[in-house]
Amino acid sequence: MLSSKIAGIGKYLPSNVVTNNDLLKYMETSDEWIQERTGIKERRYAHRTEETTTTMGVEAAKIAIERAGITPQDIDFIIFATLSPDYYFPGCGVLLQRAMKMKEIGALDVRNQCSGFVYALSVGDQFIRSGMYKNILVVGSEKHSFGLDFTTRGRNVSVIFGDGAGAVVLQPADREGQGILSTHLHSDGESAEILAMYNPGTHANHWKEEKYASFDDAEIAQMFFSHAMIDDGQIFPYMDGPAVFKKAVVKFPEVILESLTKNNLTPADINLLIPHQANLRIAQFVQQTLKLRDDQVYNNIQYYGNTTAASIPIALCEAWEKGLVKDNDLVCLAAFGSGFTWASALLRW
Numbered sequence: 001m002l003s004s005k006i007a008g009i010g011k012y013l014p015s016n017v018v019t020n021n022d023l024l025k026y027m028e029t030s031d032e033w034i035q036e037r038t039g040i041k042e043r044r045y046a047h048r049t050e051e052t053t054t055t056m057g058v059e060a061a062k063i064a065i066e067r068a069g070i071t072p073q074d075i076d077f078i079i080f081a082t083l084s085p086d087y088y089f090p091g092c093g094v095l096l097q098r099a100m101k102m103k104e105i106g107a108l109d110v111r112n113q114c115s116g117f118v119y120a121l122s123v124g125d126q127f128i129r130s131g132m133y134k135n136i137l138v139v140g141s142e143k144h145s146f147g148l149d150f151t152t153r154g155r156n157v158s159v160i161f162g163d164g165a166g167a168v169v170l171q172p173a174d175r176e177g178q179g180i181l182s183t184h185l186h187s188d189g190e191s192a193e194i195l196a197m198y199n200p201g202t203h204a205n206h207w208k209e210e211k212y213a214s215f216d217d218a219e220i221a222q223m224f225f226s227h228a229m230i231d232d233g234q235i236f237p238y239m240d241g242p243a244v245f246k247k248a249v250v251k252f253p254e255v256i257l258e259s260l261t262k263n264n265l266t267p268a269d270i271n272l273l274i275p276h277q278a279n280l281r282i283a284q285f286v287q288q289t290l291k292l293r294d295d296q297v298y299n300n301i302q303y304y305g306n307t308t309a310a311s312i313p314i315a316l317c318e319a320w321e322k323g324l325v326k327d328n329d330l331v332c333l334a335a336f337g338s339g340f341t342w343a344s345a346l347l348r349w
Contacts, residue, residue: 004128004136005179006347008070008169010063011317012056013304014044023159026150034159039280043162043305045145052086054095056165057141060313061096068169070135072100075169077133078107079124081116081140081309083338084147085109088200096139114276114337115185116140116309117166118345121333122183124170125345134171140309141165147197149236157239160279162305166313182262183345184255195244195338197237200225245282248336252286256334259346269330270296272319276335277301277311286334298324308337325349 019042020031034040046056057080065072080093087095093107112119117140124136144161148154173179202224229235252275260266267290275283280301287297298319307314312333319325329349336342 001129001131002173002176003179003181004125004170005173006168006349007171008064008066008068009167009313009317009320010060010065010067011164011166011314012059012063013164013314014046014051014056016045016047017042018045018162020159023150023155027152027155027158029152029155029159037279037281038160039299039302040160040305041302043303044164046143046163048146051143051163053082053084053141053143053165054086054092054099056143056163057082057092057096057139057167058099060141060165060167061100061137061139064167064169065137068135068171070169072102074135075102075137076105077124077127077136078102078105079110079120079136079138080107081110081112081120081138082142083111083113083116083197083308084142084144092139092141110309112309112337112341113339114278114306114308114311115335115339115341115343117312118183118333118335118343119185119341121168121170121180121345122185122343125180125183128170128172136170137167138170138313139165139167140311140313142307142310144308147236149233153233154236156241157237160306162307164304164307164310164314166310166317168313168316178348181346181348182259183343184258184262185341185343186251186255187339187341189339191243191247191340192338193238194240195238195340199229199234245279247340248278248282249285249289251336251340251342252282252334253289255336255342255344256286256290256332259332259344263346265330265346267292270332271329272325273297273332273334274312274315274319275299276308276337277304277315278306278336
């Protein structure tokens with residue numbers, strides 16, 4: 001059974017550029033503070049009403065499909081990775097299928113946040129290997145800007161994230177040893193609340209049960225979404241940055257080395273590592289740990305921020321467009337994020 005290859009790749013980034021200095025209008029921060037901690041200089045924000053997670057995914061998908069030399073009608077399965085869907089339900093996969101006027105094919109939504117694209121790629125690869133599908137569209141798209149806390153209270157999170165989309169078309173590889181060589185998926189839910197968006201949700205704040213022990217059923221029912229949540233800032237993402245950093249710098253190199261060991265390779269064999277664009281300082285730490293040269297690692301978080309599930313396909317597409325990914329190159333993709341989940345994929349281009 002042949003593995004799958006990336007037959008076409010595309011990206012979409014909103015035209016609205018938001019610099020670190022632009023954020024000073026909303027919160028107490030500085031360009032120096034943000035760059036020192038994250039490496040980010042600017043990010044893109046989607047149009048508030050005219051662009052959605054799905055519409056950005058569609059634009060990236062159009063390019064990937066065209067570059068694969070096929071049409072939307074040739075796609076026989078969709079995998080859409082995002083943490084910022086248009087609706088609580090249904091998922092973005094079916095919305096993209098409708099928008100692109102595809103036939104009645106399956107659509108799967110992956111909610112693995114920062115690791116979502118690599119997880120989705122792994123699922124698609126298995127479908128190709130089994131012979132079930134021939135043209136799988138894998139999309140990672142995020143519209144974070146609509147759900148961030150643009151106050152000083154939320155600055156530790158809000159300065160990091162940006163909007164955008166990337167997409168690839170998976171097809172059976174042409175030859176042995178081409179395409180996705182292996183994928184490696186992991187999770188550890190022990191620290192799930194360290195990086196999370198709690199509300200709205202069906203948990204009724206169960207991790208704070210003592211605080212709500214006196215609430216009756218009517219009061220608990222209001223906890224899915226309430227004015228108190230808004231007033232307390234509970235509807236925004238929460239992150240314990242130092243704790244995430246500490247875990248990421250361990251698991252990132254681990255999962256990269258796992259993929260290399262599986263294929264009897266070493267870090268020196270990598271032509272290009274594309275890490276999830278979480279934080280430039282994390283990527284630099286990983287690079288030093290694996291003793292990789294600057295030309296072996298591709299980062300673009302400086303200009304787009306952290307686009308979670310979209311970050312790897314955006315970076316991969318940009319690197320390919322710049323000629324940094326060539327035939328027969330060994331490319332490693334790796335991600336770490338909320339859950340915690342982490343993953344890697346090793347590809348022979």
